[in-house]
Amino acid sequence: MNCQKTGVTRLLLTKIPFYKELVLMSFRCENCGYENNEIQSGAQVGEKGVRFTLIVETERDLNRQVVKSDNTSVKLVELDFEIPASSQKGEITTVEGIINRSIVGLEQDQPLRRIQHPETATQIESFIEKLKKLKELETPFTLVLEDISGNCFVENPNAPMIDKKCKAQYFARNREQDHELGIFTKEEVTGEKNTDVMRSECGFTLKDLEGEVLQFPTNCHGCGSPCSTNMKMTNIPHFKEVIIMATICDRCGLKTNEVKSGGGIEPKGIRIEVDIKEKDDFSRDLLKSETCSLMIPQLEMEVGPHALSGRFTTVEGLIIAVKDQLNDPQHAFIFRDSEESRTKTQFEKFIQKIDNSMRDDNQPDERLRVMHYERSFDQNEELGLNDINTENYQMS
Template sequence: MCSVDQKPVFRDLSADDPDPEVTEIESLCMNCHANGTTRLLLTRIPYYKNVVIMSFSCEECGYENNEIQPGGAFAEMGVRWKLRVEQQADLNRQVVKSDYTCVKIPEIDLEIPAQSQKGEVTTVEGIISRVIAGLTQDQDSRREQDPEAAVQIEGYVERLQGLRSLDTRWTLLLDDITGNCFVENPEAPRKDPRCDRTEFKRSKDEDHTLGIFTRDEVSDEPLLPPADPETGCYDQLERDEVMSFNTNCPDCNAPADTNMKLTHIPHFKEVVIMATNCDACGHRTNEVKSGGGIEDKGVKFEVRVAGKEDFSRDILKSETCTMSIPELELEVGGRALGGRFSTAEGLLRATADQLAGSPELCGDAPAMARGSLDRFIAKLNEVLDGERAVTLVLDDPAGNSYVQSLAEDPSTPDDGVKITRYERTYEQNEELGLNDMKTEGYENS
């Protein structure tokens, strides 16, 4: 158990914590091969994630080296970004790359393989500049030893300079199996007009590359017994039982307990509710997982929110369900709010709280970005105060989301909800990991 006196593993650097825990390790100096010292500090970057700062110094030769590595867990799924670079503002977008980010520019046949560069925080123009610097660093000696190759590189650098000066439109592709890659959206909280983000399920080989193995791969004993083929529920998760297991806080990585319970939503299906409460940093998470598998068809709900009665409508939003409000030009991905069982008011209020704590409203963010978010949050508050009617659109390709009907007879259609079931596309099946299995009726377009 974690006591309230225990400090988080990853802590903010502040005056309230004047003595951060720094670990010193004797290390070999790669410059003079004497013994130096590596200092490790586990800390947090506000509004980003936990990181490990490493600082090496050698007293013999004076060599120093500083490095930063992510201290959090890998995301559950990989991520792909496709940015259409058309304006000067696109070149100034911030980009977060991990060690496992693969960068491609199809127009000039450029590919930077994963694990060939260290992770960094840069810009779109910075990626091009780093490639140019790498290609031109030995050009003087190359002109003497291999003039033909030097001419070819100079021609390729000119093409790169053309991308940086926007002589033509081009596309930047980022593929990251860790899911810890990010491209700034200057139009936030509105949907990015020139950038698409898609998630994908990692293959077994990609999991092994990251050092992720299932319990069955490292042990002969399965983590949980197989699910009942009729109910789809695990034997341990009986209806009236709450299962508790040890885990780590997703915020500070301190030991914590997660409670898990199986419950049934009337007129829908069984779901698993999980709640984690960290005594070290006070972080709380509530998450809902579907107790069954993926449905045969996707489902789309269009919920009209115009009065107090609509605010009280129960909604189950799975982590594969995207949410949008056309009247406010808002669209958020499924993992932005996670899986949760709440009400229409609860979803809207959670969206407002998440935007209010975004980095665009703090620090040295541009005034334009802060003003845009302030105006949007004000409109969202008007909706919560009942002064503005909106349509809440929930689109779940897995079909595991649910909206309560307010009609007295459950079999009677609810005028406030429009339900559409649809066949998934090939891309949606790929995101859900269904294309690895035998599926019929879908073609790769």
Template structure:
């Protein structure tokens, strides 16, 4: 005889099989007086079933007892442990969507569902509320995951303020810090080089040796733009330099900065050839190779081991993700 107990109406309990059968008998007996008056046929059938349950307690014949728990939190004792119990079979299975819904959890997603979710994220523009960095008025920031060809995925965030018209864009790397730093050198020889795409991460330094110019790590933040757009951002940064304005400025310093701005404009107009250098210790910056997948004769990409000072700036020297158990320190 097979006796399946699959009723979630029985409350959790630490008991025996006999105890569970007794609880089932008591539960069926509760409404029997009412059933005999209203539904005598049903009451008679339930009484017959109660008699069968009572015979099971005496084990008059062999029967099968089944515990089916979608949560996986039920247990039947194996009296022969750690040896195998020949009378006990434990089967693990994946929950159905209906069982997951009854438990109040989401059903496990298949690999196809996960792939579809990632594709939807790439095609979707997410939006969240923020404040304008210029006038502090409420604004919206759009965020999108973008795959850069021959590189990696990045997250682009753009804010447009309707109140003052201020616009910003910021780029976050979609991946981790690379094992090696990257130094990209482009010899700008043609005005068409101004249209090359550039991903400048927050950890990247920019150098123009011919102009004796260096832009430090963190300046201008992360940007995904063109070479022309980045040079214009640098030009704007120079023009808004506080040393060229106000009472603290000197004529010599102001003249030098203005001269630099004019040379930078000559580069943008294609009148001056330079070497443009992106040096990113984190390896998360990118400069478009217009000859890809072939090598670009005007561009050189070097990978190098980071120095201690560079790892210190990136916060890697104090970061340990492997073998920390060997230090003899316990983390609580």
């Protein structure tokens, strides 16, 4: 695009640990020396958008790796400075790299601007100095990344421990955002209305499927090979109806199971706290929904709702699932082969903590605490409840 002659583009499909597949694209022209690097997501668009809010306080925070897709907007809150998604291509960079690229973009037209619009050039020069000051970390600043495709990522340098400086919020996309990503409903494409599974039209409801095992084709999450998923609706005593889905891949041996609610969303959220008294408590049945997070304060461990998906298991099974995910070869090499011995050591210590917790014979008083609470606006937004229309919806 610089000299209009032929250059070479190299493509590499890779996977970033704790993230997903990416296509790296590197272009170089031997005629004029022009170079350009971009990334594109190699995975499907996420079910929800994501918003990362990072408090930058130290040099280590400046060096955090950041993955930006083509749909990622960037905002520096203290400077009220926003970079729209349409103005930058996807890339793998750092927090400092984002600031540097912003500075370069603003300086690009300054020579001409100083001649034609000197006052504007002076204001931009002053703003550039503010951007440079951010890198000196005289005061903390806030970086917000928002991606409607759910395909951006901010490195946690303290993984697998809790990232106290970075908060991830998932949100449901609206119709305009779906269209921006090229996602349309069948009704929008064909003009045909989708028909729900109702007794009046199909002769049965989900209740009639209870106890039946349904099977449908899918692709393995591990190797991408065709396999089958078994689905069954069941009723958990003293709780409600749930849908259990299990997948086994004959090619790579991957086994997954997920649980989804068969009913609606409750009016309030719920927080359950339980102290483990003895080893028998590890056998407690446990239902984790796909919007449920897990926290073990004694291990300084917090697992977000999207990390383990929904599942019906035991306390021990859930902890083992966390350990297995950390030990997965796709994830573990970021620590096992890390050049930073400190990162490698903290990962190994954390795994040891999990092992010790499974052998812990301490017997504190057992308490089971169940608390219902009103959801916040952001939590309702993640569930898609804020804009839901419950009146005259047939007319909308």
